[in-house]
Amino acid sequence: MADMGSQESIRARACRVILTDREIKIYIKRKLIIVDPEPEDIAYQSTAVDLRLDPTISVFTKPPTVSGVQQITRIDPAHPDFKADEAIRVLTKNENINSNDGYPLDPDILILGWTKEFLDLRQSRLAARVEGKSSLARLGLSIHLTAPTIHAGFQGRIRLEIINHGHHPIIIRPDMRICQLIFETTLGTPDKDYEGQFVGQLPEPPAATSAP
Amino acid sequence: MYRVKVRTVGDGQHPSETVVAVTTADGKQEELIVDKRSLEGGSLRIGYPLRSKAGEFLIELPRETMRGSWRIWVRRNQLEQERAA
Numbered sequence: 001m002a003d004m005g006s007q008e009s010i011r012a013r014a015c016r017v018i019l020t021d022r023e024i025k026i027y028i029k030r031k032l033i034i035v036d037p038e039p040e041d042i043a044y045q046s047t048a049v050d051l052r053l054d055p056t057i058s059v060f061t062k063p064p065t066v067s068g069v070q071q072i073t074r075i076d077p078a079h080p081d082f083k084a085d086e087a088i089r090v091l092t093k094n095e096n097i098n099s100n101d102g103y104p105l106d107p108d109i110l111i112l113g114w115t116k117e118f119l120d121l122r123q124s125r126l127a128a129r130v131e132g133k134s135s136l137a138r139l140g141l142s143i144h145l146t147a148p149t150i151h152a153g154f155q156g157r158i159r160l161e162i163i164n165h166g167h168h169p170i171i172i173r174p175d176m177r178i179c180q181l182i183f184e185t186t187l188g189t190p191d192k193d194y195e196g197q198f199v200g201q202l203p204e205p206p207a208a209t210s211a212p
Numbered sequence: 213m214y215r216v217k218v219r220t221v222g223d224g225q226h227p228s229e230t231v232v233a234v235t236t237a238d239g240k241q242e243e244l245i246v247d248k249r250s251l252e253g254g255s256l257r258i259g260y261p262l263r264s265k266a267g268e269f270l271i272e273l274p275r276e277t278m279r280g281s282w283r284i285w286v287r288r289n290q291l292e293q294e295r296a297a
Binding site: 054056058077082083084085086088089092094112114118120122153154155156157190191192193194195 | 224225226227228229231243245246247249250257258259260262271272274275278279280
């Protein structure tokens with residue numbers, strides 16, 4: 001029996017970190033990864049799968065002008081009453097991108113978007129990274145700001161922080177392949193998935209719900 | 213697997229999202245945005261509690277809260293055991 005704790009076995013397991021296209025498809029087929037709608041064959045590369053842009057975006061509004069002077073809104077994320085998503089709601093408005101005209105993203109502008117695909121990692125011990133596509137990056141388009149990690153157990157659409165770092169407006173359209181997802185196996189079991197430490201310690205609750 | 217009780221407090225930014233609140237052990241509300249598909253019977257799956265002390269349990273939420281936390285302490289009565297289908 002292999003010693004699963006030895007340095008060699010840890011190295012061996014740690015070597016297999018990124019899923020290939022074949023493995024991603026197997027995980028999806030076995031419903032260990034849910035990507036809904038399922039990616040078409042052309043969305044895959046050897047070690048990633050492309051996801052598409054949802055039509056809904058959040059656009060930051062310009063600060064109001066009083067007597068010709070633009071008012072500055074200061075954001076204080078460390079304030080005890082700060083709520084990030086509430087702040088974003090106040091500072092943005094939602095728009096639906098028209099598929100014919102697209103949305104012209106001007107240089108140095110940040111908007112928030114979502115992937116069209118719903119992702120569910122709860123049935124596997126996988127985490128993922130959302131990354132940009134090099135073809136778009138060369139034009140100056142980035143899709144995340146220092147927060148690419150999709151944690152193990154994630155369920156939902158991936159939020160994108162989209163910025164045009166280039167010199168010319170870039171038209172973005174719904175359904176365009178905007179980012180790629182790289183799946184990584186985790187080493188070990190996260191605390192939240194480890195039942196052992198609480199076996200028999202949590203009394204049976206009065207009400208129980210069915211698993212989805 | 214366990215679920216934590218939540219209360220829907222508003223719409224998320226995307227039509228597929230909703231804002232829910234979890235009651236912490238000290239009676240405060242922690243709000244987070246989740247996908248509507250995550251909600252079942254007013255609760256969210258959280259796996260297993262991470263620590264316990266004096267009837268309170270440390271849990272990891274499926275998303276970061278609006279205040280930037282992933283882990284919060286809740287009372288036992290906020291947890292439900294998920295029955296296998």
